[in-house]
Amino acid sequence: MSDEWKESAADKAEQKSWKLLEKAVLAGVQEQRRARRWGIFFKLLTFAYLLGILALFSPALDLRKSAARSQEHTALVEVQGMIADQEAASADNIVTSLRAAFEDPNTKGVVLRINSPGGSPVQSGYVFDEIRRLRDKHKDIKLYAVISDLGASGAYYIASAADEIYADKASLVGSIGVTAASFGFVDAMSKLGVERRVYTSGEHKAFLDPFQPQKQEETQFWQSVLDTTHQQFIESVKKGRGDRLKVDDHPELFSGLVWSGEQALELGLVDKLGNASFVAREVVGAEEIVDYTVQESPFDRFTRKFGASVAERLALWMGFQGPSLR
Missing domain, CATH: 1.20.5 (Single alpha-helices involved in coiled-coils or other helix-helix interfaces)
Structure with missing residues (x-):
């Protein structure tokens, strides 16, 4: 090589x-x-995230709100979604917002804008009572409930405490009733060969257990609970609406049915047709609207929705839903 x-x-x-x-x-x-x-x-x-956080809590936003509140205005409080504890439309949030709106010296009138299917009778009753208390305390400030898409059941319970109720002609209004839902898995468990074992102290402690057969006396008792809650609902609506309700000619008003805004007007469930802007401009006489609704932080909104989702899935899995005004 x-x-x-x-x-x-x-x-x-x-x-x-x-x-x-x-x-x-x-x-x-x-x-x-x-x-x-x-x-x-x-x-x-x-x-970008930090910039968003700074913008969210920027004093400039508070200054703009303060500037708006420094002149006569219409106060707005939103009721959106389910009326329940830990929800955006919880009684605590609504009541806190309403108190702030009524106590502002520049508030000329309050608009309670509602878009809700209802919810807890306890939460709804609390808001109803607080609205009436605030109206008595601030007699020179009127409160107008304005129903947008939906003002049903517990949401109508709240609306009935207002001085006047407005709705769109196509809004859904009413549903004055109480519901409680459950499932029965007794036959399914028998087919699967699964035996249910429940140990209680108290004869009727497990009467809502969906894995055991219903007993007539317990079903009657539970119906009496729902009837009592329904009667409380009816009495509150009558107290709030008075002679405006056409009850004598329409006994079905308290049957749980829901009507359009146009039908609700004829039945006395609402007073007039109109939206929040119309009420602020033409009824209150203060076109400037200031939102007093308690605002959740993004983190609180996420945790609330996550927790509510888990609780709802658990309730469905257990096969029971408690009394609800919806």
Whole structure:
């Protein structure tokens, strides 16, 4: 083997090594560039998040609200979604918002804008009583309930405490009734060969257990609980609406049925047709609207929805839903 051939082979091997080294260096450079781009992206994302947080809690927002509240205005309180504890439309949130609205010296009138299917009779009753107390305390400030898409059951319970109720002609209004839902799994368990074992102290302690057969006396008792709650609902609506309700000609008013806003007007369930802006401008006489609704933080909203979802799934799995005005 000649020296010239050996030298050529050595040159080729060296060139191959340099090419491999060059590829490795280029790959490293590309990886660094890629890492740098991702680093810039995440920094920008963090900056945008912090900017959003600052904007959310910016004093400028409070200044704008303060400026709006420094002149005569219509106070707005929203009732959105289920009326229940730990929900956005909980009694505590609604009552806190209403108190702030009534106590502002520049509030000329209060609009309670409702879009809700109802919910807890306890929460609804609490808000009803508080509205009447605030109206008695601030006799010069009127409260107008305005139903948008839906003002049913517990939501109508609350609305009936207002001085006047407004709705759209296509709004759904009413549903003055009480419901409690459950499932029965007795036959399913028998087919599966599963035996239910429940140990209680008290003859009727487990009377709502969906895995045991119903007993007539317990079913009658539970119906009496629902009837009592329904009667409380009816009495409150009568107290709030008075002679405006066409009860004598329409006994079905308290049957749990729901009507359109146009029908509800004829039945005395609502007083007039109109939206929140109309009420502020034409009825209250203060077109400037200031929102007093208690606002949840994004974190609170997430935890509430997550917790509510888990609780709802658990209730469905257990096969029981308690008394509800919806």
